Amino acid sequence: MKATKILNGNQTIAEAVRQIDPDVIAAYPITPSTAIVEIIASFRADGLITGEFVCPESEHSAMSVCIGAASAGGRVMTATCSQGLALMWEMLYIAAGLRLPIVAAIANRALSAPINIHGDHSDTMGARDSGWIQIYSEDSQEAYDNFIQAFRIGEHPDVLTPVMVGFDGFIISHSAEVVQVEDDAAVKRFIGDFKPPYPLLDTNRKFTVGPIDFTDYYFEHKRNQIEGIENSPRVIEEVGKEFGRTFGRTYGFFEEYRTDDAEIGIVVMSSAAGTGKDAVDELRAEGKKIGLLKPRVFRPFPYRQIAEALKKMKAVAVLDRSSSPGAFGAPLFTEVRSALYDYEKRPKLVNYVYGLGGRDIKVEHFKEVAGKLEKIATTGKVDEMLGYLNLRE
């Protein structure tokens, strides 16, 4: 039955897992995603789910189990973050290369060193070229909704690509919120059955999965893999709309907040977008023409749509919760900036790295950014392209 519950991010993912009841769940607990794995284990012990639950000796093995189970033809998921996701690295590429629609819930957490257990996007941003679809969630509700949609997106026959759903460690994973949990049967109906094209358990057909490719085939197989994620935007849109028709919450590639007549804008993902919206409201009350754009899908990057949404603004700040040392700005910034390159009329762009290792970002910090954007919009000059928010200088 449909119910309004008070749940944190980890609990909402576990609820979705109970409703979806995947064939195989393989995970190795790591803070702050541990509770997902613990709750799933208790669900299994209590007979609330029927799927196999495997807790191997590491995250590398967990993803390996997922790959084996998905190759066999199962609907498969895992949960991890930070060092755990880093340890999965080589297997992430294999899951994507074999076109296995594994779904991973990631409670975004900083990477060592220095060791830190709090929320930032270093983990999933490092995996941005692994071939996985990446969806980021602002709150527990979005984490729940995105996680359910991830199965439909990844398992679509034109896509067949693994999907990771991120939500900020601790900020979302451990904060209790009011969440609408949909009816079990309705969720099951929404995700439907998974029909793998080449399940290894189909012994009537003879084929090999993942043999070695030499110089004569690797390139073709990689291009074939890329096609899956290239096909996904259409599916992501359709599934987001159908989710809206079914459950009342519609999703697209990103959310625009008060951008209609905005002259300055802030691009920010995940939980910080909530704080950003409050800042926008306060600034709007002061008469400032400011809006916010919250990317939801980072891979595939909706470059055309984002550029269309931003092109009319005078100045835009892209806020990144990870860094890309030595690069031309942090990951989200370089994507947004590239997306606008083909437009003759485009805003001035600045990049702010914020919140590394769980450092708080408050309304006052968004206002600080807005102040700089106003100056840039007036003068048309960018003094400093890359800055750091709420850092002791």
Add this chain to the structure above:
Amino acid sequence: MKKETWKELPTGTVNIHAGNSVSNLTGTWRSGRRPEFIEKNCIQCFFCWLFCPHFAILVKDGKVTGINYDYCTGCGLCAEECPTKEKSIVMVKEEIKLAEGRKK
């Protein structure tokens, strides 16, 4: 065999041509030497058959009868492992026929 374009390949690095290594004539890898079978010295110990990495030792009616040069890469393991006092397999020089290339 004609190589598929990326669009023709099945999804997910699946190889649907079961047993397709038969069409991969590894004998084209030989570079200058090949094993020669000397039947009169052979004691039928099957060491060569056991060690050959390419299943290129010919067996008929339970007896080693020679080498399948379509697949023999000329690695020399069979000759190395042959235990008879007078070797039953010896490596001999072979002219490389570059023009022949890989058989399709």
